[in-house]
Amino acid sequence: MSEIHPLLKTEQYRFIDQSTLGPEFSALQSFAMDDALCMSVGQGTSPTTARLWVHHNTVVLGIPDARLPYIAESVEYLKTQGYQVIVRNSGGLGVVLDEGVLNLSLIFPDSKTVNIHEGYDAMVAFVRYLFKDYTDRIEAYEITQSYCPGTYDLSIDGKKFAGISQRRVKNGSAVQVYLDITGNGSARGRIMRDFYKIGKRDEMTRFHYPDIDPEVMASLNELLDTDLTVSKVRDMMLMTLHEWSGDISMQQLDGAEIEWFHKRFEQMIERNKKALESL
Template identity: 75%
Template sequence: METIHALLHPQAYRFIDQSSLGPTFSALQSFAMDDALSISVGEGLSPTAARLWVHHDTVVLGIPDARLPYISDGIDFLKSEGYQVIVRNSGGLGVVLDDGVLNLSLIFPDSKEVNIHEGYDAMVAFIRSLLSDLTNEIEAYEITRSYCPGTYDLSIHGKKFAGISQRRVKSGSAVQIYLDVSGSGAQRAFLLKRFYEIGKRAEKTRFKYPDIDPTVMASLNELLATDLTVEDVRDRILRKLYDLSGKVVTTPLEGEEIEWFNKRFEQMIQRNEKALDRLK
């Protein structure tokens, strides 16, 4: 626990809020942003960073999803439902993002003393603390029939409202969580259930894709009988960062960071074009 305590109590947090940039803000930009910040934090040019981001009607697929036997049909279905589709560069499988889903990246300096589990554990501790006045029943274990199931799924009474992934770049580590704040968790899950049904059909595959049960997913508002908004949770996060470090700075990307972002963004665009071109 000491390492987790140290991770969440830096001398300062750098807070970057991209939660209200609107529908034109691409998820490709988000992943490039976290890569740039990971390099900067890892090299000691930036303090530990916390970045908030929202993307409208976007399905972010994992690399294994792109290997579904009928992936092009699956993507056509998502697009027909009004969703943009990208393939991300961190682990995991498909997730649904919309204006009721708040994403948080905590970007820590990597070191030999900090293993990958401690980054995940730090995020779990952060969210439990963030919502401690509303619930003390948040559990972290795999909800196997959710979308993008993983060891660090966050749930209340067996219903998942958040999933965590992690990406390490050079000497920095971006721990990313999506929080279903409002709306219907089951509706989001049903969208991906249909995607996998269309993309896999009855084919046998080496990779085990999730058999999604929409009833195991819910938003925080559904679970807690609250009327939280993304903005409410944003404000909670900012207050929590002040509580944990006593100092929050809001500097945008500058200097070399902009170059790193541009390079990573270009790489993300090219990688997606290649991944999606193969499916045509």
């Protein structure tokens, strides 16, 4: 890739690494973080921001998932498999997160003037550039039998290793990607396949839930026959952003961002209570 996507061209990046916070770091906090950063980036008090995060043994559901006919039984199944469950505030369906899955949020300004597809395209370009020394075969199209299928699924030879979603708040947009770096992608797929089998059974539903084939999912290590780690990819991301801008700020949440975070965190807690109140 010779040209950098225009959204990725900025004089300074802010880099927030939360990939090592451990199991106590809740995915509810994570999504509240992105909302707070959207607000500060959107109003120009923060530069374009890259935030990294890892959540241990967590299944993040989409709002439609919470409407499955037998959602209580399917959530109980996930819990018996050792997963905690939350409902996110961005688009898409359920995904499996664990210590082998690195998540990246790129928070851009000017969401009211930038087409939503530009944010997705920028993330696709970033991931392709990031792994350019490993492969030139990363494609972006829907892997229909994966979990959380979407137009911007990232795959190699038809096997999905990443999915992208986007959340817009005020004048900022958080484009979020999960990257299966290590571990067994098919095993993650089996977890979500069984979740939908238990939650839907043979009921007719207005919403179309995916018919998951675990074999269409894999980690990058499985696909590339390499020994990448979450920490190594984290370093690759940092070096790439520094290469592009030459100016990296490591500033954590500050001032009004802290207030916004706490407000959004409370909203996430309430949203989850309502979405899963029948369980």
